[in-house]
Amino acid sequence: MGRKLLTENINVPGIQSLDVYRKHGGYDGLKKALGMSPDAIVEEVKKSGLRGRGGAGFPTGMKWSFLAKPDGVPRHLVCNADESEPGTFKDRYMMERIPHLLIEGMAIGSFALGANTSYIYIRGELLYVFHILQKAIDEAYAAGLLGKNIMGSGFDFDLHVHCGAGAYICGEETALIESLEGKRGNPRIKPPFPAIQGLWQRPTVVNNVESVMAVVPIVKMGGDEYAKIGVGKSTGTKLISACGHINKPGVYEIELGIPVEEFIYSDEYCGGIRNGKDLKAVVAGGSSVPILPKDLILKLANGEPRLMTYESLSDGGFITGTMLGSGGFIVMDEDTSVVKNLYTFSRFYHHESCGQCSPCREGTGWMEKVLHKILDGHGTLEDVDLLWDIQSKIEGKTICPLGEAAAWPVASAIRHFRSEFEEYVKNPSSIKKDNHYYRLNNISPEVA
Amino acid sequence: MNNENKLKFSNEALALSQRMIKRYPEGKQKSALIPLLHVAQAEFGGWLSSDAMDYVASLLNITPIEVYEVASFYSMFNLKPVGKCVIEVCHTGPCWLLGSDDIVKYIEKKLSIKAGQTTADGMFTLKTVECLASCGTAPMMQIGETYHENLTLEKVDNIIHECRATVVEPVSHWSKKEIK
Ligand SMILES: Cc1cc2nc3c(=O)[nH]c(=O)nc-3n(C[C@H](O)[C@H](O)[C@H](O)COP(=O)(O)O)c2cc1C
Ligand code: SF4
Ligand code: FES
Numbered sequence: 001m002g003r004k005l006l007t008e009n010i011n012v013p014g015i016q017s018l019d020v021y022r023k024h025g026g027y028d029g030l031k032k033a034l035g036m037s038p039d040a041i042v043e044e045v046k047k048s049g050l051r052g053r054g055g056a057g058f059p060t061g062m063k064w065s066f067l068a069k070p071d072g073v074p075r076h077l078v079c080n081a082d083e084s085e086p087g088t089f090k091d092r093y094m095m096e097r098i099p100h101l102l103i104e105g106m107a108i109g110s111f112a113l114g115a116n117t118s119y120i121y122i123r124g125e126l127l128y129v130f131h132i133l134q135k136a137i138d139e140a141y142a143a144g145l146l147g148k149n150i151m152g153s154g155f156d157f158d159l160h161v162h163c164g165a166g167a168y169i170c171g172e173e174t175a176l177i178e179s180l181e182g183k184r185g186n187p188r189i190k191p192p193f194p195a196i197q198g199l200w201q202r203p204t205v206v207n208n209v210e211s212v213m214a215v216v217p218i219v220k221m222g223g224d225e226y227a228k229i230g231v232g233k234s235t236g237t238k239l240i241s242a243c244g245h246i247n248k249p250g251v252y253e254i255e256l257g258i259p260v261e262e263f264i265y266s267d268e269y270c271g272g273i274r275n276g277k278d279l280k281a282v283v284a285g286g287s288s289v290p291i292l293p294k295d296l297i298l299k300l301a302n303g304e305p306r307l308m309t310y311e312s313l314s315d316g317g318f319i320t321g322t323m324l325g326s327g328g329f330i331v332m333d334e335d336t337s338v339v340k341n342l343y344t345f346s347r348f349y350h351h352e353s354c355g356q357c358s359p360c361r362e363g364t365g366w367m368e369k370v371l372h373k374i375l376d377g378h379g380t381l382e383d384v385d386l387l388w389d390i391q392s393k394i395e396g397k398t399i400c401p402l403g404e405a406a407a408w409p410v411a412s413a414i415r416h417f418r419s420e421f422e423e424y425v426k427n428p429s430s431i432k433k434d435n436h437y438y439r440l441n442n443i444s445p446e447v448a
Numbered sequence: 449m450n451n452e453n454k455l456k457f458s459n460e461a462l463a464l465s466q467r468m469i470k471r472y473p474e475g476k477q478k479s480a481l482i483p484l485l486h487v488a489q490a491e492f493g494g495w496l497s498s499d500a501m502d503y504v505a506s507l508l509n510i511t512p513i514e515v516y517e518v519a520s521f522y523s524m525f526n527l528k529p530v531g532k533c534v535i536e537v538c539h540t541g542p543c544w545l546l547g548s549d550d551i552v553k554y555i556e557k558k559l560s561i562k563a564g565q566t567t568a569d570g571m572f573t574l575k576t577v578e579c580l581a582s583c584g585t586a587p588m589m590q591i592g593e594t595y596h597e598n599l600t601l602e603k604v605d606n607i608i609h610e611c612r613a614t615v616v617e618p619v620s621h622w623s624k625k626e627i628k
Pocket of ligand 2: 169186187352353354355356357358360361398399400401402403404
């Protein structure tokens with residue numbers, strides 16, 4: 001069994017409440033942190049090697065050390081709880097079950113950054129989790145863990161939870177800041193970076209829920225200890241939300257470095273493919289990362305086992321690799337239509353594009369339409385080339401990475417599954433659109 | 449704003465709004481716009497009329513256009529009347545892999561409407577939505593603030609039956625019991 005740093009107590013009855021959370025060591029990390037200097041905390045986070053768990057994998061300690069600290073200007077820590085990347089559901093799982101871990105992490109992070117007011121931005125659809133967090137925040141205020149002079153340290157700290165209203169793009173950190181200011185979620189042109197001019201033009205750090213939570217064990221155990229877990233630059237544990245055609249979908253905390261094959265097939269994790277089927281493909285890090293066929297997700301191009309680390313998953317670049325991304329691990333069995341799955345992704349990106357950049361706004365719409373045409377049985381071989389052409393014209397030409405996030409799934413699907421596209425256009429009767437109906441065991445055939 | 453049908457929050461909702469506005473620094477009250485629009489949608493029948501949006505603008509001391517441009521950006525805000533129960537079925541990849549298309553088709557057939565439409569009796573609106581961070585318990589749908597997960601057709605039957613039997617007032621994402 002791998003070590004559990006974030007989920008160790010997740011199944012303790014009542015761990016949602018402050019009392020039970022404290023009985024299990026809750027807020028000991030904050031207590032310890034308040035006895036340290038802010039810079040020493042940043043140093044521990046640097047030593048831990050923690051990399052942003054929101055998708056980009058940027059080292060958290062380094063991000064914290066970039067925060068501008070002009071005199072007399074308030075700064076903020078903003079937690080990104082927008083979690084909307086298809087395949088990703090780890091943050092929701094954690095916030096719902098152990099809300100105080102996030103509050104403790106926010107308090108430690110804010111103290112380290114010198115932020116006296118911080119915000120948790122949660123996606124609007126999760127209003128029920130918003131209320132869970134609000135309740136936990138109220139409890140923490142009542143116990144003197146938030147508010148004036150927290151734990152008698154002299155540090156004043158206010159924490160608020162803020163809700164969005166349905167927009168994937170608000171997960172992008174500058175769009176999130178705009179949204180938190182009460183505006184449309186249009187990403188900003190960078191620079192200036194949020195570390196210099198973020199929320200209300202003040203220096204701001206935006207961190208993912210899991211990154212913020214990970215700071216708690218890092219402070220408790222020390223950065224060096226944390227860094228002993230994992231492989232190379234992939235240190236510590238990572239939450240993976242696994243879904244699709246597996247026996248045991250769910251959120252798993254893994255030690256970075258376990259083989260992908262073990263993650264998919266071992267009973268400790270996904271428990272293998274449903275109904276005894278064979279594996280066809282995996283999207284390993286949320287819908288935005290390249291899809292890989294079975295042979296490439298299990299093994300590197302040189303035949304060595306692929307590991308669950310930032311480096312191993314991206315080994316081979318986009319020719320034979322992918323990315324760890326947000327940890328949204330989507331598994332597809334042998335009966336899956338990669339083209340239809342891709343269509344749902346392209347429809348998603350088209351729906352979620354904020355529309356500021358033409359290549360993204362128009363390109364996502366075109367890709368959705370061309371895929372729709374192919375699935376409708378009217379595609380041609382030129383359409384497959386057209387898809388390739390459109391996706392290649394988005395990357396690097398947009399304000400934010402949503403454009404790329406829309407292009408990569410298309411590029412990788414064509415790269416690795418071109419024959420499926422070609423089969424669909426040459427022989428429309430082979431199009432498998434409803435290949436999933438029998439999975440709902442009680443479905444009547446006329447509905448399917 | 450039309451003075452004759454002036455909309456107004458309940459006292460509870462007004463108090464909640466004031467608490468929310470205080471979460472943001474002096475002069476940054478506009479930040480409370482999205483939370484207040486959720487409350488408005490709960491208070492005013494599940495959707496945002498221009499009167500409702502004008503009212504929110506007045507609470508925040510901002511111009512109505514600042515509210516319209518935000519309300520029209522976010523998918524959770526309904527700018528047209530909707531049924532009392534809005535059924536939002538996730539249809540993104542991970543849910544599709546486990547049969548969300550069948551769920552949508554089944555509900556369409558059961559309620560005799562297409563996705564995007566409202567039943568003639570004003571009870572149900574069916575919407576397809578994008579990933580709701582519930583992919584591990586797919587297929588799933590949301591009604592109001594409630595996530596219904598690991599759906600089967602039988603579960604869908606029960607949920608719809610339950611709505612018909614119990615829902616009187618419009619169900620919004622921000623549940624009325626939280627406005628207190
Ligand atoms: C379109 C888009 C959506 C994103 N969605 C999320 C999200 O839901 N949650 C998240 O933490 N990061 C998301 N990110 C990444 C954030 O921009 C940012 O990198 C992250 O919140 C930084 O936190 P971290 O360093 O702790 O990972 C998204 C990025 C893009 C481009
Ligand atoms: S890339 Fe797309 S989502 Fe990002 S800013 Fe441009 S149009 Fe908006
Ligand atoms: S795809 Fe439906 S909840 Fe994620």
